[in-house]
Amino acid sequence: xxxxxxxxxQFCVMVFNVADSIEQPSKHCLKILVVDDDDLNRRMMRLxxxxxxxxxxxxxxxxxxxxxxKDQKFDVIFMDLQMxxxxxxxxxxxxxERENGSIRTYIVALTASYLPEEGHLLFEAGIDNYIAKPxxxxxVQKLLGIIARSDHFVPPVxxxxxxxxxxx
Numbered sequence: 001x002x003x004x005x006x007x008x009x010q011f012c013v014m015v016f017n018v019a020d021s022i023e024q025p026s027k028h029c030l031k032i033l034v035v036d037d038d039d040l041n042r043r044m045m046r047l048x049x050x051x052x053x054x055x056x057x058x059x060x061x062x063x064x065x066x067x068x069x070k071d072q073k074f075d076v077i078f079m080d081l082q083m084x085x086x087x088x089x090x091x092x093x094x095x096x097e098r099e100n101g102s103i104r105t106y107i108v109a110l111t112a113s114y115l116p117e118e119g120h121l122l123f124e125a126g127i128d129n130y131i132a133k134p135x136x137x138x139x140v141q142k143l144l145g146i147i148a149r150s151d152h153f154v155p156p157v158x159x160x161x162x163x164x165x166x167x168x
Contacts, residue, residue: 028148029053030075035065035091036110037083045078048137054144062086062094069095074105076147079127081111089125096126104128106147110135 032054034045042058049056057072059065061083069077077095081088092107099105109122109130122130131139 028145029055030144030148031055031073032057032144033065033068033072033074033077034058035060035062035077035083035088036080037061038080041080041110048140052141052144062088062091065091066094066098069098069105073103076144077105077107078110078131079107081109082113088127089121092125092127108143 029052032049034042034049034056036042036045036058037060039060042060046056046058057068057074059068063086065077065079066086068074077092079088079092088109088111092109095105095107106129107127109127110133111130112133119130129143131143
């Protein structure tokens with residue numbers, strides 16, 4: 001019998017080169033919600049984030065995301081944009097409406113088909129940032145580190161230099 005978790009972990013180490021993050025978890029542990037309709041994407045994100053000490057919950061669509069935020073406070077939500085039942089744009093809009101000016105949850109869109117010049121659509125939906133798929137694990141880790149240390153706007157990952165500092 002194949003141990004799917006072990007295979008997935010080996011895959012992540014080989015493909016995403018996350019061996020260092022497995023050995024040295026982040027000092028900034030966050031409560032994170034991952035919203036994605038693809039089971040493999042949810043499992044990989046969960047594995048990568050848990051390895052860095054984050055408390056992670058995963059759900060499969062925008063409706064489930066709304067249920068999750070109704071009962072819990074998250075520091076960060078990774079939101080796929082294209083999902084059945086309710087897409088990431090609508091889920092983000094409704095999350096913002098429910099927050100009603102209270103503490104704002106940081107929402108990061110995960111998308112394979114989004115064009116940077118359409119960024120205004122993200123912000124109109126209440127999304128704070130985006131990461132294009134496929135992404136580098138280091139970009140996610142750097143973004144989460146910055147979010148954990150700051151209440152200010154974080155520029156999109158594409159604007160980061162190789163070292164992770166915002167580009168000029």
